[in-house]
Amino acid sequence: MESLESRFPDVHFYNAALTEVQSGVVIGTGTRVGSMTIIHAGAVIGRGCTIGSHCNVCACVVGDRVSVQTACHITRGVVIEDDVFVGPGVITLNDKLTGGALSFPRIRRGAKVGGGSVILPGVTIGADAVVGAGSVVTRDVPDGALVVGDPARVRSRPPSGT
16 A cells, blocks of 8 residues: 555645545645544545544545644535645534534635534625634624634624724
8 A cells, every 4th residue: 555655745744644645535735634533535635734633534625724623523515725825623514403414514715613623504604704712603704703612603704894
């Protein structure tokens, strides 16, 4: 079996022996991947990213310069745009448990999601928005807004005209 280092020569694996990258994965140059992480078939990860240790990254799209910290679960179908920060222990969900189709979260460019937050199915976190640590995001977050709590509520918005 071909080593991770030879499959992805421009990616740094902290401990390739303790990392699983399934077939059909794309990882951009300059990305770093922590130990005990699994990246599932179909995942596309951009350039210059950090994927922390103990992460589960399903078939999703991660943009460039994204930081996914330790112990995150990024479920199938999620889209994370460029320049996003995802704090430790963040969980994304895609199943509303209603028997219907899956519904995928989206985290837009420049957003920051605090550690321990949970992003429910179908939720969009707006560009440059901030989700406070430990929040449960049950509805869309406007661009530039700060949300906190369980359920997450808007605490501030950018001044109009920006």
